[in-house]
Amino acid sequence: MRKLILKVILFCLISIGLPGYAFALPDLTPYTPSGWSSQVVARTTTGCTSTACAASSSFTTSNTIYINWAVANNSSTAISTTFYTALYIDGTLKQTWSTPSLLANYFAYVTDYSIGTLSAGSHTIEIRTDTTSAIAESNESNNTYSFTLTVSTATVPDIRIDPTSLTF
Numbered sequence: 001m002r003k004l005i006l007k008v009i010l011f012c013l014i015s016i017g018l019p020g021y022a023f024a025l026p027d028l029t030p031y032t033p034s035g036w037s038s039q040v041v042a043r044t045t046t047g048c049t050s051t052a053c054a055a056s057s058s059f060t061t062s063n064t065i066y067i068n069w070a071v072a073n074n075s076s077t078a079i080s081t082t083f084y085t086a087l088y089i090d091g092t093l094k095q096t097w098s099t100p101s102l103l104a105n106y107f108a109y110v111t112d113y114s115i116g117t118l119s120a121g122s123h124t125i126e127i128r129t130d131t132t133s134a135i136a137e138s139n140e141s142n143n144t145y146s147f148t149l150t151v152s153t154a155t156v157p158d159i160r161i162d163p164t165s166l167t168f
Helices: 002-016
Strands: 028-030 040-043 065-073 083-089 092-099 107-116 121-129 144-151
Touching: 028 121, 040 121, 040 144, 065 083, 065 121, 083 107, 092 107
Parallel strands: none
Antiparallel strands: 028 065, 040 065, 065 107, 083 092, 083 121, 121 144
């Protein structure tokens, strides 16, 4: 209840302003770090870093899929309250991570999180940050990023053994 009251007071102060004071709220949003192909990157191999992460070009039912994501605080105000970021696969919560703090204009990220294999077809991969609304933000509507991942059926080679002669 205290947090809610403090958020309301802070919102009111920011809305009406005080002479000589400037207030800026944090803004958490999915983020594409330099060297990454997107805010959320799906791959069939591990090895992403904070500066390099390219998506795999195709996925099959036999591939283990690894998810990599980044979230930035796009503001001039540091965050000192723990917030949570969640990964959803086809609308179902798969994993939640906590971030205890985040400096202004910095990002937090996770690499090489295995979601296992997926069935053939289209799947929605979604990242949501500040899922518990712990952070009062300047923009509460940009906390989500999703994309569709298409998985094909793995092809199995047609192997035939045709012995023409056996010798013992």
